[in-house]
Amino acid sequence: MSEQNRFDELLLRYDRALEGIREAGREGVRLVVAAKYATSEELDALCEHRGLDVIGENRTDTLIEHYEGMKNRVEIHFIGHLQRNKVKSIIDKVSLVHSLESLGLAEEIEKQSAKRGITTRVLAEINIGREESKSGLMPEELSEFCLELAKYPHVELCGFMTMAPKCECSEDYYKYFKETYDIGNDVWKNILGKEGEPIFSMGMSESYRPAIRAGATIVRLGSSVFGRTTADMMNLKNKTNDK
Numbered sequence: 684m685s686e687q688n689r690f691d692e693l694l695l696r697y698d699r700a701l702e703g704i705r706e707a708g709r710e711g712v713r714l715v716v717a718a719k720y721a722t723s724e725e726l727d728a729l730c731e732h733r734g735l736d737v738i739g740e741n742r743t744d745t746l747i748e749h750y751e752g753m754k755n756r757v758e759i760h761f762i763g764h765l766q767r768n769k770v771k772s773i774i775d776k777v778s779l780v781h782s783l784e785s786l787g788l789a790e791e792i793e794k795q796s797a798k799r800g801i802t803t804r805v806l807a808e809i810n811i812g813r814e815e816s817k818s819g820l821m822p823e824e825l826s827e828f829c830l831e832l833a834k835y836p837h838v839e840l841c842g843f844m845t846m847a848p849k850c851e852c853s854e855d856y857y858k859y860f861k862e863t864y865d866i867g868n869d870v871w872k873n874i875l876g877k878e879g880e881p882i883f884s885m886g887m888s889e890s891y892r893p894a895i896r897a898g899a900t901i902v903r904l905g906s907s908v909f910g911r912t913t914a915d916m917m918n919l920k921n922k923t924n925d926k
Contacts, residue, residue, distance in 0.1 A: 842882030
């Protein structure tokens, strides 16, 4: 496939993703593209031809790699697991951290944000499937955790994120997203007494439609936009490094 055809296919997949979000039946849902599936050239093409305005980074090293080329063009969200020792390297480069899952991490975000005189916007990550292999708060821990965040003036809770367990079909995801939405809204309104609507970051390429129906305001799509898996991306990087 020629380079031009490859970019044409990319733009078509991006347009289909936007159309799928609209067809899911709720307005105002934001698409965050997962940059771990993309080359820098593909991100450039989406910015230039489709007005891409936000990307999600899963790893601190790739965030830093993309940062100089993207910082004045898009918002950068951190959507992967964030280690405490990596906070200082990315905290002034992101507009939203999707994966706050412990008070220890909150403490480090507070420390590094205070040093820079900034407030970092975060989402509390909920382990809605109670999976040992995944990070995130158990649903019953969420209320106390969110109340404890009030101790950190440089950390602003903006909503909630979840990664549902792997399901056989897309509709099986709905119950996990609906439970996240109900729990998050209860904590937001009845425990924290907050006004307005929280952010709900829920749903990926295989599950964004039921996530939107359940109340997602952000969906995180990668493979369906860039047409490759994580393994494909690793192979592509290895080939590039070998040249």
